Amino acid sequence: MRFMLLQNYGPAESGCPPMTEWSPADVRAHIEFQQALNTELAGLGELVDAQGLAGPDEARFVISDGASPPVITDGPYPESKELLAGYRLVDVDSAARAIEIAAQASAAPGPGGVPIRQPIEVRQVLSAPDPEV
Amino acid sequence: MTGAASTEDLLRELAPRVLGAVARRYGDFADAEDAVQEALLAAATTWPGQGRPANPLGWLIRVAGRRLTDAYRSDDARRRRELLAASWSRPAAGPQPGGEDTGQDDTLVVMFMCCHPSLAPGSAIPLTLRAVGGLTTREIATAFLVPEATMAQRISRAKATVKASGEPFQLPPPGQQAGRLRSVLHVLYLLFNEGYASSSGPDLARTDLSGEAIRLARGLRSSLPDRPEVAGLLALMLLTDARRPARTGPHGELIPLAEQDRGRWDRALIAEGVALITEALRRGQPGEYELQAAIAAVHDQAAGHTSTNWGEILSLYRALERLTGNPMVTLNRAVAAAMAQGPQAGLDVLDGVAGQLGEHHRFHAVRAHLLELAGDQAAAQAEFGAAAARATNLRERDYLTTQAARLASGGPG
Numbered sequence: 212m213r214f215m216l217l218q219n220y221g222p223a224e225s226g227c228p229p230m231t232e233w234s235p236a237d238v239r240a241h242i243e244f245q246q247a248l249n250t251e252l253a254g255l256g257e258l259v260d261a262q263g264l265a266g267p268d269e270a271r272f273v274i275s276d277g278a279s280p281p282v283i284t285d286g287p288y289p290e291s292k293e294l295l296a297g298y299r300l301v302d303v304d305s306a307a308r309a310i311e312i313a314a315q316a317s318a319a320p321g322p323g324g325v326p327i328r329q330p331i332e333v334r335q336v337l338s339a340p341d342p343e344v
Numbered sequence: 345m346t347g348a349a350s351t352e353d354l355l356r357e358l359a360p361r362v363l364g365a366v367a368r369r370y371g372d373f374a375d376a377e378d379a380v381q382e383a384l385l386a387a388a389t390t391w392p393g394q395g396r397p398a399n400p401l402g403w404l405i406r407v408a409g410r411r412l413t414d415a416y417r418s419d420d421a422r423r424r425r426e427l428l429a430a431s432w433s434r435p436a437a438g439p440q441p442g443g444e445d446t447g448q449d450d451t452l453v454v455m456f457m458c459c460h461p462s463l464a465p466g467s468a469i470p471l472t473l474r475a476v477g478g479l480t481t482r483e484i485a486t487a488f489l490v491p492e493a494t495m496a497q498r499i500s501r502a503k504a505t506v507k508a509s510g511e512p513f514q515l516p517p518p519g520q521q522a523g524r525l526r527s528v529l530h531v532l533y534l535l536f537n538e539g540y541a542s543s544s545g546p547d548l549a550r551t552d553l554s555g556e557a558i559r560l561a562r563g564l565r566s567s568l569p570d571r572p573e574v575a576g577l578l579a580l581m582l583l584t585d586a587r588r589p590a591r592t593g594p595h596g597e598l599i600p601l602a603e604q605d606r607g608r609w610d611r612a613l614i615a616e617g618v619a620l621i622t623e624a625l626r627r628g629q630p631g632e633y634e635l636q637a638a639i640a641a642v643h644d645q646a647a648g649h650t651s652t653n654w655g656e657i658l659s660l661y662r663a664l665e666r667l668t669g670n671p672m673v674t675l676n677r678a679v680a681a682a683m684a685q686g687p688q689a690g691l692d693v694l695d696g697v698a699g700q701l702g703e704h705h706r707f708h709a710v711r712a713h714l715l716e717l718a719g720d721q722a723a724a725q726a727e728f729g730a731a732a733a734r735a736t737n738l739r740e741r742d743y744l745t746t747q748a749a750r751l752a753s754g755g756p757g
Contacts, residue, residue: 256467256498259490302490304464337738 213259213336214309216299216316220267221292224328227321237322244319252301252312263297270294300336309333351391354400355384359478360563362404364450367513370412373457374503377475379415383408384478451476452567453515455560459528460506467502468531469538474499476563477556487553488538528564529577529633532557536581540588554585572624576634579624582617583640586610598739602649614644635664654684671697675710687718705734709744716751725751 230238245261252258268286275281288294299316303309313331321327359380367376383404397403458472470488473479479487485495516524539553561578568574590604621637624630630638639660646652661677664670674697682690691714694707701707712727728748735741 253491253494254497256494256496256501258494302466302488302494304466335736337736337741 212304212306212309213300213302213338214306215334215336216301216309216313217332217334218296218298218316218329219292219332220294220296221330223321224330225321225325227325227327233322237320237324240320240324245316248315248319249299252299257301257303257308257312259300259302261297261299264295267291267294306333306335309335351388351396354396355387355404356478358401358404359384360451360454360476361401362408363454363475364513365405366408366412367454368450369409371513372412372507373454373513374500374507375412375415376408377503379408379412380404381474381480382411385480449515449567451563453513455528455564456516456524457506457511457513458502459524459531460509460511461524461527462505462509463502465531465534467498467505468527469535470495470499471502471506472531472535472560473553473556476560479556525568525571525573529573532561532564533577533580533633535560536584540584554581554588557581558585572627573631573633575620575624576631576637579617579621580633580637580640582613582620583637583644586613586617586644592739596739598743600743601643606648609644614641617641618645630663632664632668635660635667639664650683652683654680658684671700672704672706675701675706678710678714682714682717687714690714691718703734705731705736705740705744707731708734709740712744712747721751721754 227233230241233241249258249261252261267288270286270288270291272284273281274284299312301309301312303312310333313333317329317331318326319329362383363373363376363380366380367373370376386407387400387404391397391400455472455476458475459468463471470484473484473487474481481496481499482492484499485492488495490498515521536554536557539555539557558578558581561574561581565571565574565578586609587601587604589610590606590608591599593599617637618641621634621641624634625638639657642653642656642660658677658680661673661680665673665677674693678690678693680690681693691711694711694714697707708727708731712724712731715727716724725748728744728751732741732744732748735744
Protein backbone atom coordinates (compact mmCIF):
# COMPACT_ATOMS: atom_id res chain seq x y z
CA MET A 212 0.00 0.00 0.00
CA ARG A 213 1.25 3.43 -0.87
CA PHE A 214 0.80 6.48 1.27
CA MET A 215 1.77 10.08 0.78
CA LEU A 216 2.83 11.82 3.97
CA LEU A 217 2.30 15.52 3.40
CA GLN A 218 3.62 18.39 5.39
CA ASN A 219 2.23 21.91 5.05
CA TYR A 220 3.53 25.28 6.18
CA GLY A 221 0.91 25.31 8.87
CA PRO A 222 1.84 26.05 12.50
CA ALA A 223 3.26 23.14 14.47
CA GLU A 224 1.52 22.00 17.64
CA SER A 225 4.58 23.05 19.63
CA GLY A 226 4.04 26.67 18.53
CA CYS A 227 7.72 26.97 17.69
CA PRO A 228 8.92 29.93 15.54
CA PRO A 229 9.59 29.51 11.78
CA MET A 230 12.78 27.64 10.95
CA THR A 231 14.52 30.80 9.70
CA GLU A 232 14.58 32.01 13.31
CA TRP A 233 16.20 28.86 14.77
CA SER A 234 19.86 28.59 15.72
CA PRO A 235 22.05 27.14 12.96
CA ALA A 236 22.77 24.07 15.10
CA ASP A 237 19.04 23.41 15.51
CA VAL A 238 18.46 23.79 11.76
CA ARG A 239 21.31 21.38 11.08
CA ALA A 240 19.93 18.87 13.57
CA HIS A 241 16.50 19.10 11.96
CA ILE A 242 17.86 18.51 8.45
CA GLU A 243 19.98 15.62 9.66
CA PHE A 244 16.92 14.10 11.29
CA GLN A 245 14.99 14.25 8.01
CA GLN A 246 17.86 12.73 6.07
CA ALA A 247 18.37 9.99 8.64
CA LEU A 248 14.66 9.16 8.47
CA ASN A 249 14.86 8.86 4.68
CA THR A 250 17.92 6.62 4.95
CA GLU A 251 16.13 4.48 7.51
CA LEU A 252 13.02 4.12 5.33
CA ALA A 253 15.11 3.29 2.24
CA GLY A 254 16.93 0.66 4.26
CA LEU A 255 13.61 -0.88 5.26
CA GLY A 256 12.60 -1.05 1.61
CA GLU A 257 9.73 1.38 2.19
CA LEU A 258 10.81 4.72 0.68
CA VAL A 259 9.58 5.52 -2.81
CA ASP A 260 10.32 9.21 -2.87
CA ALA A 261 10.93 12.16 -0.55
CA GLN A 262 10.97 15.76 -1.72
CA GLY A 263 10.93 19.21 -0.27
CA LEU A 264 9.32 21.97 -2.30
CA ALA A 265 10.61 25.49 -2.90
CA GLY A 266 9.04 28.00 -0.51
CA PRO A 267 5.69 29.78 -0.84
CA ASP A 268 7.41 32.90 -2.21
CA GLU A 269 8.36 30.86 -5.27
CA ALA A 270 4.87 29.47 -5.74
CA ARG A 271 2.66 30.46 -8.69
CA PHE A 272 -1.03 29.91 -9.15
CA VAL A 273 -2.07 29.32 -12.74
CA ILE A 274 -5.66 29.59 -13.96
CA SER A 275 -6.74 29.06 -17.54
CA ASP A 276 -9.92 28.65 -19.57
CA GLY A 277 -7.93 26.87 -22.27
CA ALA A 278 -8.39 29.73 -24.75
CA SER A 279 -7.18 33.08 -23.39
CA PRO A 280 -3.67 33.50 -21.91
CA PRO A 281 -3.50 31.92 -18.47
CA VAL A 282 -3.81 34.11 -15.37
CA ILE A 283 -0.67 33.66 -13.26
CA THR A 284 -0.62 34.88 -9.66
CA ASP A 285 2.62 35.34 -7.74
CA GLY A 286 2.97 35.28 -3.98
CA PRO A 287 3.02 36.27 -1.26
CA TYR A 288 -0.08 34.36 -0.27
CA PRO A 289 -1.99 35.19 2.88
CA GLU A 290 -2.97 31.52 3.18
CA SER A 291 0.56 30.20 2.69
CA LYS A 292 0.12 27.92 5.68
CA GLU A 293 -2.08 25.77 3.44
CA LEU A 294 0.72 25.26 0.93
CA LEU A 295 2.62 22.02 0.70
CA ALA A 296 6.14 22.13 2.11
CA GLY A 297 7.24 18.62 1.24
CA TYR A 298 6.22 15.01 1.09
CA ARG A 299 7.30 11.44 1.50
CA LEU A 300 5.88 8.67 -0.62
CA VAL A 301 6.14 5.29 1.14
CA ASP A 302 5.20 1.77 0.14
CA VAL A 303 4.29 -0.17 3.29
CA ASP A 304 2.50 -3.30 4.42
CA SER A 305 -0.28 -1.54 6.33
CA ALA A 306 -1.97 1.76 7.08
CA ALA A 307 -0.77 1.39 10.67
CA ARG A 308 2.83 1.43 9.46
CA ALA A 309 2.20 4.65 7.48
CA ILE A 310 0.82 6.28 10.65
CA GLU A 311 3.89 5.12 12.54
CA ILE A 312 6.21 6.77 10.00
CA ALA A 313 4.11 9.96 10.09
CA ALA A 314 4.43 10.03 13.87
CA GLN A 315 8.19 9.71 13.54
CA ALA A 316 8.28 12.59 11.03
CA SER A 317 6.00 14.73 13.18
CA ALA A 318 8.42 14.48 16.08
CA ALA A 319 11.28 16.09 14.10
CA PRO A 320 13.45 18.20 16.41
CA GLY A 321 12.95 21.97 16.61
CA PRO A 322 14.64 24.67 18.71
CA GLY A 323 16.63 23.11 21.54
CA GLY A 324 15.92 19.64 20.14
CA VAL A 325 12.30 19.78 21.31
CA PRO A 326 9.97 17.85 18.93
CA ILE A 327 8.04 20.34 16.79
CA ARG A 328 4.93 18.13 16.47
CA GLN A 329 4.29 19.21 12.90
CA PRO A 330 0.96 17.84 11.62
CA ILE A 331 1.57 15.22 8.92
CA GLU A 332 -1.30 14.54 6.54
CA VAL A 333 -1.49 10.80 5.71
CA ARG A 334 -3.17 10.04 2.38
CA GLN A 335 -3.46 6.69 0.69
CA VAL A 336 -2.47 6.68 -2.97
CA LEU A 337 -5.19 5.13 -5.08
CA SER A 338 -4.15 1.75 -6.37
CA ALA A 339 -5.30 -0.24 -9.38
CA PRO A 340 -8.52 -2.22 -8.97
CA ASP A 341 -8.69 -5.85 -7.85
CA PRO A 342 -9.99 -8.40 -10.29
CA GLU A 343 -13.66 -9.11 -9.86
CA VAL A 344 -14.15 -12.41 -8.03
CA MET B 345 11.98 -16.65 -31.42
CA THR B 346 15.16 -14.59 -31.25
CA GLY B 347 18.33 -15.89 -29.65
CA ALA B 348 18.21 -13.18 -26.99
CA ALA B 349 14.66 -13.98 -25.98
CA SER B 350 15.30 -17.69 -25.76
CA THR B 351 18.41 -17.13 -23.61
CA GLU B 352 16.32 -15.03 -21.28
CA ASP B 353 13.59 -17.67 -21.11
CA LEU B 354 16.11 -20.43 -20.49
CA LEU B 355 17.83 -18.45 -17.73
CA ARG B 356 14.57 -17.75 -15.99
CA GLU B 357 13.58 -21.37 -16.15
CA LEU B 358 16.94 -22.51 -14.79
CA ALA B 359 17.17 -19.81 -12.07
CA PRO B 360 15.45 -21.71 -9.23
CA ARG B 361 17.22 -24.96 -10.09
CA VAL B 362 20.62 -23.28 -10.00
CA LEU B 363 19.69 -21.66 -6.72
CA GLY B 364 18.49 -24.99 -5.34
CA ALA B 365 21.74 -26.68 -6.23
CA VAL B 366 23.95 -23.92 -4.86
CA ALA B 367 21.92 -23.46 -1.68
CA ARG B 368 21.95 -27.21 -1.11
CA ARG B 369 25.71 -27.41 -1.51
CA TYR B 370 26.61 -24.39 0.61
CA GLY B 371 23.71 -24.47 3.02
CA ASP B 372 22.97 -20.76 2.72
CA PHE B 373 19.90 -19.64 0.82
CA ALA B 374 20.42 -15.89 1.16
CA ASP B 375 24.05 -15.81 -0.03
CA ALA B 376 23.37 -18.40 -2.72
CA GLU B 377 20.57 -16.21 -4.06
CA ASP B 378 22.97 -13.27 -4.50
CA ALA B 379 25.54 -15.50 -6.21
CA VAL B 380 22.93 -16.93 -8.57
CA GLN B 381 21.82 -13.43 -9.55
CA GLU B 382 25.41 -12.64 -10.51
CA ALA B 383 25.74 -15.86 -12.47
CA LEU B 384 22.51 -15.14 -14.35
CA LEU B 385 23.74 -11.66 -15.23
CA ALA B 386 27.07 -13.10 -16.39
CA ALA B 387 25.23 -15.59 -18.60
CA ALA B 388 22.90 -12.93 -20.00
CA THR B 389 25.87 -10.79 -21.04
CA THR B 390 28.25 -13.49 -22.34
CA TRP B 391 26.08 -16.22 -23.86
CA PRO B 392 24.57 -14.23 -26.73
CA GLY B 393 28.06 -13.25 -27.97
CA GLN B 394 30.15 -16.30 -27.08
CA GLY B 395 27.53 -18.95 -27.57
CA ARG B 396 25.64 -20.99 -25.04
CA PRO B 397 27.63 -23.62 -23.12
CA ALA B 398 26.87 -27.29 -23.78
CA ASN B 399 25.51 -27.68 -20.25
CA PRO B 400 23.88 -24.35 -19.31
CA LEU B 401 22.72 -25.58 -15.92
CA GLY B 402 26.17 -26.89 -14.98
CA TRP B 403 27.76 -23.64 -16.18
CA LEU B 404 25.45 -21.53 -14.01
CA ILE B 405 25.94 -23.72 -10.93
CA ARG B 406 29.70 -23.57 -11.39
CA VAL B 407 29.81 -19.80 -11.86
CA ALA B 408 27.42 -19.14 -8.97
CA GLY B 409 29.41 -21.50 -6.75
CA ARG B 410 32.61 -19.67 -7.66
CA ARG B 411 31.02 -16.29 -6.82
CA LEU B 412 29.89 -17.64 -3.49
CA THR B 413 33.35 -19.06 -2.72
CA ASP B 414 34.91 -15.71 -3.64
CA ALA B 415 32.51 -13.94 -1.32
CA TYR B 416 33.41 -16.33 1.49
CA ARG B 417 37.12 -15.74 0.90
CA SER B 418 36.69 -12.05 1.60
CA ASP B 419 37.98 -10.78 4.93
CA ASP B 420 35.00 -11.66 7.10
CA ALA B 421 34.68 -15.11 5.59
CA ARG B 422 35.52 -17.03 8.70
CA ARG B 423 33.05 -15.17 10.87
CA ARG B 424 30.30 -15.63 8.32
CA ARG B 425 30.91 -19.34 8.05
CA GLU B 426 30.70 -19.68 11.79
CA LEU B 427 27.44 -17.79 11.87
CA LEU B 428 26.12 -19.97 9.10
CA ALA B 429 27.08 -23.15 10.84
CA ALA B 430 25.24 -21.94 13.90
CA SER B 431 22.10 -20.72 12.15
CA TRP B 432 21.58 -23.23 9.38
CA SER B 433 21.25 -26.93 9.63
CA ARG B 434 21.72 -28.87 6.46
CA PRO B 435 19.55 -31.56 5.00
CA ALA B 436 20.19 -34.91 6.66
CA ALA B 437 21.85 -36.26 3.52
CA GLY B 438 24.36 -33.39 3.58
CA PRO B 439 25.64 -31.68 0.47
CA GLN B 440 25.26 -33.81 -2.58
CA PRO B 441 28.34 -34.48 -4.68
CA GLY B 442 28.51 -34.07 -8.44
CA GLY B 443 25.13 -33.65 -10.09
CA GLU B 444 23.60 -31.39 -7.50
CA ASP B 445 20.52 -30.59 -9.49
CA THR B 446 17.49 -32.42 -8.31
CA GLY B 447 15.22 -30.48 -10.68
CA GLN B 448 11.72 -29.67 -9.68
CA ASP B 449 12.07 -30.55 -6.02
CA ASP B 450 14.67 -27.82 -5.66
CA THR B 451 12.40 -25.31 -7.36
CA LEU B 452 9.72 -26.27 -4.90
CA VAL B 453 12.04 -25.85 -1.91
CA VAL B 454 13.05 -22.40 -3.18
CA MET B 455 9.39 -21.49 -3.48
CA PHE B 456 8.66 -22.61 0.07
CA MET B 457 11.61 -20.52 1.30
CA CYS B 458 10.51 -17.40 -0.60
CA CYS B 459 6.92 -17.66 0.62
CA HIS B 460 7.99 -18.22 4.18
CA PRO B 461 5.14 -17.49 6.62
CA SER B 462 7.34 -15.01 8.52
CA LEU B 463 7.33 -12.69 5.47
CA ALA B 464 4.64 -10.12 4.67
CA PRO B 465 3.36 -10.50 1.09
CA GLY B 466 5.02 -7.21 0.15
CA SER B 467 8.37 -8.92 0.77
CA ALA B 468 7.57 -12.50 -0.23
CA ILE B 469 6.35 -11.47 -3.68
CA PRO B 470 9.53 -9.69 -4.83
CA LEU B 471 11.74 -12.40 -3.34
CA THR B 472 9.76 -15.06 -5.22
CA LEU B 473 9.99 -13.10 -8.45
CA ARG B 474 13.73 -12.87 -8.13
CA ALA B 475 14.62 -16.30 -6.75
CA VAL B 476 12.01 -18.43 -8.53
CA GLY B 477 11.06 -16.20 -11.44
CA GLY B 478 14.61 -15.16 -12.29
CA LEU B 479 13.66 -11.49 -12.71
CA THR B 480 16.27 -8.86 -11.96
CA THR B 481 15.86 -6.42 -9.08
CA ARG B 482 15.49 -3.64 -11.63
CA GLU B 483 12.63 -5.42 -13.40
CA ILE B 484 10.87 -6.08 -10.11
CA ALA B 485 11.37 -2.49 -8.95
CA THR B 486 9.92 -1.22 -12.23
CA ALA B 487 6.96 -3.57 -11.93
CA PHE B 488 6.13 -2.25 -8.48
CA LEU B 489 7.06 1.36 -9.28
CA VAL B 490 9.62 1.76 -6.53
CA PRO B 491 13.28 2.79 -6.80
CA GLU B 492 15.67 -0.09 -7.47
CA ALA B 493 17.61 0.61 -4.25
CA THR B 494 14.41 0.38 -2.19
CA MET B 495 13.50 -2.92 -3.83
CA ALA B 496 17.02 -4.28 -3.31
CA GLN B 497 16.74 -3.49 0.39
CA ARG B 498 13.33 -5.09 0.62
CA ILE B 499 14.60 -8.30 -0.96
CA SER B 500 17.70 -8.46 1.16
CA ARG B 501 15.68 -7.90 4.35
CA ALA B 502 13.31 -10.64 3.24
CA LYS B 503 16.22 -13.02 2.84
CA ALA B 504 17.57 -12.04 6.25
CA THR B 505 14.17 -12.83 7.76
CA VAL B 506 14.09 -16.25 6.12
CA LYS B 507 17.63 -16.88 7.29
CA ALA B 508 16.78 -15.86 10.85
CA SER B 509 13.96 -18.40 10.85
CA GLY B 510 16.69 -21.05 10.83
CA GLU B 511 14.87 -23.14 8.28
CA PRO B 512 17.06 -25.74 6.56
CA PHE B 513 17.11 -25.85 2.76
CA GLN B 514 14.77 -28.78 2.29
CA LEU B 515 11.09 -29.48 1.88
CA PRO B 516 9.08 -28.73 5.02
CA PRO B 517 8.17 -31.86 7.02
CA PRO B 518 5.03 -33.59 5.65
CA GLY B 519 2.93 -32.40 8.61
CA GLN B 520 3.63 -28.75 7.72
CA GLN B 521 3.44 -28.96 3.95
CA ALA B 522 -0.25 -28.19 3.57
CA GLY B 523 0.06 -25.05 5.69
CA ARG B 524 3.21 -23.92 3.93
CA LEU B 525 1.63 -24.59 0.57
CA ARG B 526 -1.19 -22.22 1.58
CA SER B 527 1.39 -19.44 2.01
CA VAL B 528 2.86 -20.19 -1.42
CA LEU B 529 -0.55 -20.17 -3.09
CA HIS B 530 -1.48 -16.94 -1.33
CA VAL B 531 1.67 -15.22 -2.58
CA LEU B 532 1.05 -16.39 -6.17
CA TYR B 533 -2.59 -15.32 -5.92
CA LEU B 534 -1.60 -11.81 -4.77
CA LEU B 535 1.08 -11.61 -7.44
CA PHE B 536 -1.49 -12.47 -10.08
CA ASN B 537 -3.90 -9.85 -8.75
CA GLU B 538 -1.17 -7.22 -8.68
CA GLY B 539 -0.48 -7.86 -12.35
CA TYR B 540 -4.10 -8.23 -13.37
CA ALA B 541 -5.09 -5.02 -11.66
CA SER B 542 -2.47 -2.96 -13.44
CA SER B 543 -2.33 -4.64 -16.82
CA SER B 544 -3.69 -1.93 -19.05
CA GLY B 545 -3.59 1.67 -20.10
CA PRO B 546 -0.64 3.68 -18.86
CA ASP B 547 0.77 0.69 -16.96
CA LEU B 548 1.40 -1.41 -20.06
CA ALA B 549 5.14 -0.99 -19.74
CA ARG B 550 5.15 -2.85 -16.43
CA THR B 551 6.43 -6.38 -16.38
CA ASP B 552 3.63 -8.82 -17.01
CA LEU B 553 3.18 -9.89 -13.40
CA SER B 554 0.04 -11.93 -13.98
CA GLY B 555 1.78 -13.79 -16.79
CA GLU B 556 4.63 -14.43 -14.38
CA ALA B 557 2.21 -15.66 -11.70
CA ILE B 558 0.70 -18.08 -14.22
CA ARG B 559 4.14 -19.34 -15.20
CA LEU B 560 5.06 -19.92 -11.55
CA ALA B 561 1.72 -21.61 -10.86
CA ARG B 562 2.31 -23.91 -13.83
CA GLY B 563 5.73 -24.78 -12.41
CA LEU B 564 4.20 -25.45 -9.00
CA ARG B 565 1.60 -27.68 -10.57
CA SER B 566 4.20 -29.77 -12.34
CA SER B 567 5.96 -30.22 -8.97
CA LEU B 568 2.71 -31.05 -7.15
CA PRO B 569 0.37 -32.55 -9.77
CA ASP B 570 -1.85 -34.22 -7.17
CA ARG B 571 -2.76 -31.13 -5.18
CA PRO B 572 -6.23 -29.94 -6.23
CA GLU B 573 -5.71 -26.53 -4.60
CA VAL B 574 -2.73 -25.92 -6.91
CA ALA B 575 -4.77 -26.89 -9.97
CA GLY B 576 -7.59 -24.72 -8.60
CA LEU B 577 -5.38 -21.65 -8.30
CA LEU B 578 -3.92 -22.15 -11.78
CA ALA B 579 -7.43 -22.60 -13.19
CA LEU B 580 -8.60 -19.43 -11.40
CA MET B 581 -5.73 -17.46 -12.91
CA LEU B 582 -6.36 -18.76 -16.43
CA LEU B 583 -10.12 -18.22 -16.25
CA THR B 584 -9.63 -14.68 -14.94
CA ASP B 585 -6.86 -13.82 -17.37
CA ALA B 586 -9.05 -15.03 -20.24
CA ARG B 587 -11.27 -11.97 -19.68
CA ARG B 588 -8.43 -9.51 -19.60
CA PRO B 589 -8.77 -8.32 -23.24
CA ALA B 590 -12.39 -7.28 -22.59
CA ARG B 591 -11.92 -5.86 -19.13
CA THR B 592 -10.71 -2.36 -19.99
CA GLY B 593 -11.71 0.19 -22.60
CA PRO B 594 -9.41 2.09 -24.95
CA HIS B 595 -8.41 4.56 -22.22
CA GLY B 596 -7.87 1.97 -19.52
CA GLU B 597 -11.33 2.51 -18.05
CA LEU B 598 -12.90 -0.44 -16.27
CA ILE B 599 -15.60 -2.42 -18.07
CA PRO B 600 -17.69 -4.50 -15.64
CA LEU B 601 -18.38 -8.14 -16.37
CA ALA B 602 -21.98 -7.42 -17.38
CA GLU B 603 -20.88 -5.10 -20.19
CA GLN B 604 -17.82 -6.95 -21.49
CA ASP B 605 -17.61 -8.05 -25.12
CA ARG B 606 -17.44 -11.81 -24.58
CA GLY B 607 -16.18 -12.28 -28.11
CA ARG B 608 -12.87 -10.89 -26.90
CA TRP B 609 -12.43 -13.48 -24.16
CA ASP B 610 -9.57 -15.92 -24.74
CA ARG B 611 -11.25 -19.24 -25.56
CA ALA B 612 -8.04 -21.30 -25.34
CA LEU B 613 -7.38 -20.12 -21.77
CA ILE B 614 -11.01 -20.79 -20.86
CA ALA B 615 -10.84 -24.34 -22.23
CA GLU B 616 -7.64 -25.04 -20.32
CA GLY B 617 -9.00 -23.54 -17.10
CA VAL B 618 -12.29 -25.39 -17.35
CA ALA B 619 -10.51 -28.71 -17.90
CA LEU B 620 -8.25 -28.08 -14.90
CA ILE B 621 -11.01 -27.11 -12.50
CA THR B 622 -13.31 -29.91 -13.65
CA GLU B 623 -10.58 -32.42 -12.85
CA ALA B 624 -9.74 -30.75 -9.50
CA LEU B 625 -13.38 -30.74 -8.39
CA ARG B 626 -13.56 -34.51 -8.89
CA ARG B 627 -11.11 -34.89 -6.02
CA GLY B 628 -13.69 -34.10 -3.38
CA GLN B 629 -14.10 -31.26 -0.88
CA PRO B 630 -13.10 -28.11 -2.83
CA GLY B 631 -11.03 -25.39 -1.20
CA GLU B 632 -11.09 -21.63 -1.65
CA TYR B 633 -9.28 -21.49 -4.99
CA GLU B 634 -11.25 -24.35 -6.51
CA LEU B 635 -14.52 -22.61 -5.60
CA GLN B 636 -13.38 -19.29 -7.02
CA ALA B 637 -12.22 -21.05 -10.19
CA ALA B 638 -15.54 -22.87 -10.44
CA ILE B 639 -17.36 -19.51 -10.26
CA ALA B 640 -15.07 -18.04 -12.91
CA ALA B 641 -15.72 -21.11 -15.08
CA VAL B 642 -19.50 -20.60 -14.90
CA HIS B 643 -19.09 -16.96 -15.97
CA ASP B 644 -16.63 -17.79 -18.72
CA GLN B 645 -18.89 -20.43 -20.24
CA ALA B 646 -22.02 -18.28 -20.20
CA ALA B 647 -23.20 -16.74 -23.46
CA GLY B 648 -24.24 -13.51 -21.76
CA HIS B 649 -24.59 -11.82 -18.39
CA THR B 650 -28.30 -12.47 -17.87
CA SER B 651 -28.18 -15.99 -19.32
CA THR B 652 -25.45 -16.92 -16.82
CA ASN B 653 -26.36 -19.77 -14.47
CA TRP B 654 -26.78 -17.48 -11.47
CA GLY B 655 -28.32 -20.24 -9.34
CA GLU B 656 -25.10 -22.21 -9.68
CA ILE B 657 -23.00 -19.13 -8.90
CA LEU B 658 -25.15 -18.40 -5.86
CA SER B 659 -24.60 -21.85 -4.41
CA LEU B 660 -20.85 -21.68 -5.10
CA TYR B 661 -20.66 -18.34 -3.28
CA ARG B 662 -22.57 -19.86 -0.38
CA ALA B 663 -19.98 -22.64 -0.16
CA LEU B 664 -17.14 -20.10 -0.42
CA GLU B 665 -18.71 -17.97 2.30
CA ARG B 666 -19.03 -20.96 4.65
CA LEU B 667 -15.42 -21.89 3.97
CA THR B 668 -13.80 -18.46 4.36
CA GLY B 669 -16.20 -16.43 6.51
CA ASN B 670 -15.05 -13.47 4.42
CA PRO B 671 -17.67 -10.69 4.25
CA MET B 672 -16.34 -9.63 0.83
CA VAL B 673 -17.60 -12.98 -0.45
CA THR B 674 -21.00 -12.06 0.96
CA LEU B 675 -21.02 -8.98 -1.30
CA ASN B 676 -20.59 -11.23 -4.30
CA ARG B 677 -23.27 -13.56 -3.01
CA ALA B 678 -25.60 -10.55 -2.81
CA VAL B 679 -25.07 -9.85 -6.52
CA ALA B 680 -25.66 -13.50 -7.38
CA ALA B 681 -28.81 -13.56 -5.20
CA ALA B 682 -30.11 -10.45 -6.96
CA MET B 683 -29.54 -12.00 -10.38
CA ALA B 684 -31.03 -15.35 -9.41
CA GLN B 685 -33.92 -14.22 -7.18
CA GLY B 686 -34.43 -10.50 -7.81
CA PRO B 687 -32.84 -7.29 -6.45
CA GLN B 688 -34.61 -7.38 -3.10
CA ALA B 689 -33.06 -10.78 -2.28
CA GLY B 690 -29.64 -9.23 -2.92
CA LEU B 691 -30.38 -6.16 -0.79
CA ASP B 692 -31.47 -8.46 2.06
CA VAL B 693 -28.12 -10.26 1.89
CA LEU B 694 -26.32 -6.90 2.02
CA ASP B 695 -28.17 -5.87 5.18
CA GLY B 696 -26.44 -8.76 6.92
CA VAL B 697 -22.95 -7.28 6.39
CA ALA B 698 -23.79 -3.57 6.66
CA GLY B 699 -22.26 -3.42 10.14
CA GLN B 700 -19.01 -5.02 9.03
CA LEU B 701 -18.55 -3.43 5.62
CA GLY B 702 -20.45 -0.15 5.87
CA GLU B 703 -17.24 1.83 5.38
CA HIS B 704 -15.98 -0.19 2.42
CA HIS B 705 -16.50 1.21 -1.07
CA ARG B 706 -17.46 -2.19 -2.49
CA PHE B 707 -20.41 -2.44 -0.12
CA HIS B 708 -21.80 0.86 -1.40
CA ALA B 709 -21.01 0.02 -5.01
CA VAL B 710 -22.94 -3.26 -4.80
CA ARG B 711 -25.79 -1.58 -2.96
CA ALA B 712 -25.95 1.14 -5.61
CA HIS B 713 -26.08 -1.46 -8.35
CA LEU B 714 -28.86 -3.44 -6.65
CA LEU B 715 -30.89 -0.32 -5.83
CA GLU B 716 -30.75 0.67 -9.48
CA LEU B 717 -31.92 -2.81 -10.48
CA ALA B 718 -34.76 -2.35 -8.00
CA GLY B 719 -35.67 0.93 -9.71
CA ASP B 720 -34.68 3.32 -6.91
CA GLN B 721 -32.58 5.74 -8.95
CA ALA B 722 -32.18 8.42 -6.28
CA ALA B 723 -30.92 6.03 -3.62
CA ALA B 724 -28.65 4.34 -6.17
CA GLN B 725 -27.15 7.69 -7.14
CA ALA B 726 -26.37 8.52 -3.50
CA GLU B 727 -24.79 5.09 -2.98
CA PHE B 728 -22.59 5.41 -6.06
CA GLY B 729 -21.40 8.73 -4.63
CA ALA B 730 -20.72 7.14 -1.23
CA ALA B 731 -18.79 4.36 -2.97
CA ALA B 732 -16.71 6.81 -5.01
CA ALA B 733 -15.78 8.75 -1.88
CA ARG B 734 -14.43 5.58 -0.27
CA ALA B 735 -12.71 4.01 -3.29
CA THR B 736 -9.05 3.13 -2.88
CA ASN B 737 -8.21 2.73 -6.55
CA LEU B 738 -8.38 5.20 -9.35
CA ARG B 739 -10.14 3.27 -12.10
CA GLU B 740 -12.83 2.06 -9.75
CA ARG B 741 -13.37 5.58 -8.49
CA ASP B 742 -13.62 6.86 -12.05
CA TYR B 743 -16.20 4.18 -12.80
CA LEU B 744 -18.25 4.90 -9.65
CA THR B 745 -18.16 8.66 -10.20
CA THR B 746 -19.36 8.14 -13.77
CA GLN B 747 -22.23 5.97 -12.56
CA ALA B 748 -23.28 8.55 -9.96
CA ALA B 749 -23.15 11.29 -12.59
CA ARG B 750 -25.18 9.19 -15.04
CA LEU B 751 -27.99 8.72 -12.51
CA ALA B 752 -27.83 12.37 -11.44
CA SER B 753 -28.45 13.40 -15.04
CA GLY B 754 -31.43 11.05 -15.07
CA GLY B 755 -30.35 8.95 -18.02
CA PRO B 756 -29.29 5.35 -18.47
CA GLY B 757 -26.07 6.74 -20.00
